[in-house]
Structures are given as structure tokens and as C-alpha cells.
Amino acid sequence: MALPFPTDDPFLIGYYEPIHMECDAPNLPVTGEVPKALRGTLYRNGPNPQFAPRGRPHHWFSGDGMLHAFHFDEGRVSYRNRWVRTPKWFMENANGEGMSGSLSHRHLTDPALLELNSTVANTNVIWHGNRLLALEEAHAPFEVDPVTLEPRGYHRFEDKLPGAMTAHPKYDPVTGELIFFAYAASGRFTSDLMLHVADREGRLQRSVHLDAPFPSMVHDFVVTRTHIIFPIFPLTGSMERATNQLPPYAWEPDKGTHIGVLPRDGTAADIRWFTGEPCFVFHAMNAFDDGKQIVCDMMKYDVPPLFPRPDGSPVSNESPDARLVRWTFDPTGNTASFTEQLLDDRPGEFPRLDERFAMSQYRHGYFNSAPVTEGVKGGAARGGIAHIDLITGRTAEWLPEIGDYCSEAIFVERHADALEGDGWLLSVIWRGNQNRSDLAVFDAADIAAGPIALAHLSHRVPAGFHGNWRNALG
Template sequence: MAKAFPSDDPFLRGYYAPLHTEADAPNLPITGEMPPGLRGTLYRNGPNPQFAPRGRYHWFSGDGMLHAFHIDNGRVAYRNRWVRTPKWAMENEHGEGMTGALGSRHLSDPRILELNSTVANTNVVWHGDRLLALEEVHAPFEVDPVTLEPRGYHDFAGKLSGPMTAHPKMDPVTGEMLFFGYAARGPFTPDLMLHVVDRAGTLQRSVHIVAPFPSMVHDFVVTRTHVLFPIFPLTGSMERVQSGRPGYAWEPDKGTHIGIVPRDGSAADVRWFTGDPSYVFHPMNGFDTADGKIVCDMMKYEVAPLFPLPDGRPPSDQPPTARLVRWTFDLAGTSGSYREQPLDDLPGEFPRLDERFAMQPYRHGYYCAAAVTEATKGRDTSGGLAHIDLSSGRIARWLPPQGDHCGEPIFVPRHADAGEGDGWLLSVIWRGADNRSDLAVFDATGIASGPVALAHLSHRVPAGFHGNWRAAA
């Protein structure tokens, strides 16, 4: 029998509460006018637990649910489906949760542990004619791009034997996809595997790198010439797990280590830079400069959020927040440190850009202009969007009504030859007072004016993580 979800967990209430239904809506009602040139599908992914877990819930542990908004000729169709992973299927068959969430694996049914199943709840990407639902400790899980039905694990013709990050990088020049896996040789190991996949989806090369210590490596940075692996002091420890303590915990004394390797290099070519303790879930972009430097724009936390100290205590009195900073690495110099410059002083998360300018100098960035967990504080808060012009430093913001919160902004070019930043910004907005969501379309050059069009759902899209746009053929 399915048990009721706990009522005292902020990540199971309001914006974060699971949606218990799957739906098809072929014609969403629209306010404003959908741009006629906007044709394609916005895919969104996020945690949406099918059943209450055993023990305490962690937001990162919910089953993945995909939300697809198909836009064509001014019309918007919607479909959502759970990602039917082996874990989801087993629990669905039994009619109850069989899993302990992150940090409570000891409560999981042995049959679930034997599956070693993905939850596929963090991102969804289109590459090599495949739609892949991702999280960071398993192989990618393929789904049908139209029906969202499962196609199963994708291991790149047997060449991938370990995990794949939820944040692969698509090279807009070569069409390559670069990705990595951490804990690549077993849980809480310091091993990283870098993989390069060609435009057609064939895995071409892999490089094994050993980090200074086991760490939760959520994302990384790629430029035209280099790959950067950030090793932050959110450490992993099997010994802690075996003694009933947190598997991942904040150990600031270990500091930050950034490994930089040429894109065509090997483990012997890695150069390590060190800095003060910090954590970054999401970089905005990185690029090379003409004088031998690498620039990375990062949403930096002073303390890792959502994880404890090794003894289980919270690492800070207040929930940590991220701010946009620029890190500069001088590859021509002899220093083992890097320079930091603040770019914005307000909390933000989920940074994105015009992906046609990924891995190269760029001007326009976009992000959620609020702490990622702001909605847990109740209806007296709201979370909007921001656009930063990196050439001038000017920042434009749009704030929705109180109680409403915007999801990650996704940029779509106005047309194939449009200049950088000339296009549309898509975000799914939770309307707190009505407990439902809208798909919002902004003119990316003027987000402060508000959405030019809204497609209205009659239900809520729960707080999620990431998504991407697939243009129509």
C-alpha cells in the first residue's frame, strides 16, 4: 500500500510536492502571442517521487519526471511522463516505496540495491538523434522524444561502463559532446573519466584522471582548447557510510582544486590550481583568451548547500546562496592559484547562455535571480529571472508576483543566423496562489518587460532542475 508523503518536509510541500498524475494536453490556452518562428520542444526534468521513500527524503533522490512543451505555429501541446527506470518499474509493481533516499541507502530493499538503477531526474539532452535523461551516478537513460516512453540505458555501443554526468557539454562548432563521470571506479573513489562523443553519437575517446580526493563533481567547464574539473570539498567517504554518517559532507579544510587538461591531452597533462573552499553546482560558460588565460563564470557558494558536515550538523546557520563570479586561470604563469572577480551581488542559480557561444567568448548570460530553495520559505517569496550583459555589466531583471517562482531559463535563437542573444527565453513559472504552472516566453533582449506569451497549465510542474530545447526539423 502506498504510504502518505511526510507533511513536515519542505521539499515535499508546495512547489516541491510531487505530482501524482501523467497528462496529455494537445492545446494549452495561451495569453499573448507565441512567436510564429518558435518551433520545437522544450524538455524539462526534475525529481518527482512516485512513492514516499523509506526514511528522510532528499530532494536529489526523487524519480525523474519529464515535461515536454511542443510549440508549433503558435500552438503549445504538453505531455509529462515519469522516466520509467528499473527502480520506478519495480516500485510501481509493488505499489510502494522500496528505497531509502540519498544518505539512507541502508533502508532500501536489497532487491532495489541489486538493480543499481538510475533515477534519471536531473537533466535531459538531445544528441546523436537520442533523447537522454540524466543524473550523475549512472549511465544515461534513453526515452522516446515524442511519447517519452522508455528505451532503456544507453552505453554508447558498450564503450561506457561507468556513470555519466548530468551536465555534458555540446560543442557548437564540432558537434561533439564531452562528458565525464566521477566516482568512476566505484562509490566514493577519486577517479574521473572524461569521454568525447562525436556528432553522430559514437564514443571516440576516454581519459582516466585521479582527483586529489573523492568529491561530488556535479558539473565541469569546457573551452575550445581545455577541460576544467572542479574538485570542491564536498567530499565522499565510504567509511562514513559504513559507520552510519553522511556519505557526502562539507570539509572546507581540504580547499578547492581545479584540474585543467588540454582537450586532446592525457592524465599526464593535468595541471592543478588551488583556491579557498567553495562549491559550484553550475558554471555559466568558460572560454580561452588570446593571452593564454582561461575565464570561467561560475555560480559560487561559500558553503555547499543541502549537505551536512561529516558529523551530520548543518554547515551554516542559514541556507547558503550562490552568486555569479568570474575565475581567471593564467596558464602561461607559474602561480597555482586563480583570480576571482564578482559579477553580481544577488543570489542566483541555474545559469545559462546562448549555447551557440558555448566554449568561447560571449556577451549574454541568463539565470534564476533567487536562491534555488527560496520557495521553501513560503508564499512571501518570489523568484524571477536575470539577464547579464557581460560587456557592460548591466543586469536586467524580471520579478513575478509574490509567491511565484521561475524555473531555469532556456535560450532559443530567433532564427539560425540571429546574433548572440537575439531570441527567446523560456521558463516554466509556478503560480503559488493557484498551485499551477505556466510556460513563459520572454524576448531575451528585454526580459524586464515580462513575458510576451504564456501557455497555461491546469496543474503544477514541480520545482525541477534542468531542461533543453530541441528545434523542429
């Protein structure tokens, strides 16, 4: 018999509470008018534990992946959700109850599940090389059918991918390449990285093994037209801690921040390291070369959220906030430092852009205008969406009602040749007072006016992480 979920764990209740069903809704009710030019599918991914996990407190990053697909066609919106049926999902499903400890309770995981070494595939979902891939950063991608969301199994690039793949690969809109990496490339908590490049058809073309200053959680990275930038923050990994029931990943600020800059066609010998004050970044907005320098726009924390110090004590008395900053590097200079400029002073997370301008100079950025864990406040707070014009510095913001929270906003261009920022933003909004969700469509040029259309679900889409858009074929 499946055990009940706890009712006092902040990442298993309210906005974060998992749903226990899979369903199909072929024609969602709509308020407003969905643009008929919106043709394709929005896929979203996030943790949705099938069974109550072992150990408390539960870590938000744990839990089986669940995909939510919203399909747009001729002004209609349909919906389908499915768990990502990974080997872990199947083992626990057959067992009838949870067998896994969350991120900080690996010692409570059943030995059979540890030996399985399965992905949870709960962080991101991308379309590349005619494959839909569910991602998390400790394992190979997991392929699912783009229509039914049924499992197709691990995708290892014709057995050329020896290990894991980041949940944040970078798609080059000019070449069609997919650039990605794995940290702890030689085994748990090792300090090395493995860089990979696949062509537009999804064939692995190149791999480079790199050494980093120390073992670190490297959640995201950035790429420009000429360089690849690897940020190594002092959120360190430790096998010694993990085997002694201490935090596997913990904040050690004395190690500082190290940023590795590698030419796109470079070898391990070509990487150059810059250093800075301790900080942490989960997500980057974009990066580009301005002719002489490398510019990286990042959501920066002074200390990381959701992770403790090595002894398990909290890094801060308050939940840390991230703010959008711009880092500038001189790859030809003789300094190992870089400069920082604050771009916007409001707390935020989940930065996005018009992906046609990824790796290039760009103007428009979008992000959630609330701290990443604001949802634990339930009806006492809210989470909206912000737009920043990086040329003028002007910002716009839309805020829902108190108790409502917007997911990461995904940009969809009006048509292939539309100007940058000419299109729509799509976000799933949790209506806290009603405990259900809406899919919202915004005019990306005027988000402050609020949604131009809402597709209504009768159930909640739990707080998730990332999603992407796939244009309709034909």
C-alpha cells in the same frame, strides 16, 4: 497500498510536492502571442517521487525523474508529462509502494533495489546523436522516445561507456562533439574521474582516466575551445561515513578547492592543478580562452547548500547563497593560484547562455535570481530571472508575484544566424497562490518587460532542475 506522503517535509510539499499523474494537453490556452518562429520542444526534468520515500528528511536530489515536454508549432503549445520509466520505477511500481531511502538514507533502501543499482534519471535531459537522454550523475544515460517519452533503456554508446555520465555534458557547437565525465569512476567514493568525448553522431571516440586529489561530488565542469576544467571542491564522499549511517557526502573545508586544467587533446599526464579557498559550485555558466588565459564564469557558494558536515551538523545557520563570479587561470604561468571577480551580487542559480556561444567568448548570460532553495519559503518569497550583459556589466531582472517561482530559463535563438542573445527565454513558472504552472515566453533582449506569452497548465510542475530545447525537424 501506497503510503501517504508526509505533509511536513519541506522538499515534499508546496513547490516541491510531487504530482501523481501523467497527462497530455494537445492545445494549451495561451495569453499573449507565442511567436510562430518558435518551433520545437522544450524538455524539462526533475525529481518526482512515484511513492513516499523511506526516511526523513527527504533530500531534494532523490526521487524518480519526470519529464515535461512543451511542443511549439505555429503559435500553439501542447504538453505531455511522463515518469522516466527506469528499472527502479518499474520495481517500485510493481511493489505498490516506495522501496528506497533518499540520498542520506541509503541504508533504508530495500536490498533488491540496491542490487538493481538503477538510475533515477531525474536531473537533466539532452538531445544528441538523434537520441533524447535523461541524465543523473551516478549512472549511464537513460534514453526515452522524443515524442511519446516512453522508455528505450540505458544508452551505453555501443557498450563503450563502462560507467556513469555527468548530468552536465557539454555540447560543442562548432564540432558537434559531446564532452562528458564521471566522478567516482572506479566505484563509490573513489577519487578518480573518467573523461569521454563522443562525436556529433553520438559515437564514443576517446576516454581518459584521471586522478583527483580526493573523493568529491563533481556535479558540473566547463570546457573551452582548447581546455577542459575539472573543479574538485571539498564536498567529499566517504564510504566509511556511508556504512556508518553518517552523511555520504559532507563539507570538509580544510581540503580546499582544487581545479584541474587539461588540454582538450591531452592525456592524464597533462593535467595541471590550481588551488584556492574552499567553496562550492553546482553550475557553471560558460568558459572560454581569451588568447592568453582561461576564463570560467561560475555560480559560487562559500559553503554548499543541501549538504552537512561529516557529523551531520549544518554547514551554516542560514541557507547558503550562490553568486556569479569569474575565475581566471594562466595555463602557461608558474603560479598554482587563480583570480576571482564578482560579476553580480544578487543570489542566483541555474545559469544559462545562448548555447551557440558555448566554449567561446560571449556576452549574454541568464540565471534564476533567487537562492536555489528559495521555494521552501512558499508564499513568503519569489524567484525571478536575471539577464547580465558581460561586456557592459548591466543587468535586467523580472520578478513574478510573491509566492511564484521561475524554473531555469532556456534560451532559444530567433533563427540559426541570429546575433547572440537575439531570441527568447522559456521558463516554467509555479503560481503558488493557484498551485499550478505556466510556461512563459520572454523576449531575451527585454526580460524586464515580462512574458510576451503564457501557456497555462491546470496543474503544478514541481520544482525541477534542468531542461533543454530541441528545434523542430525541417
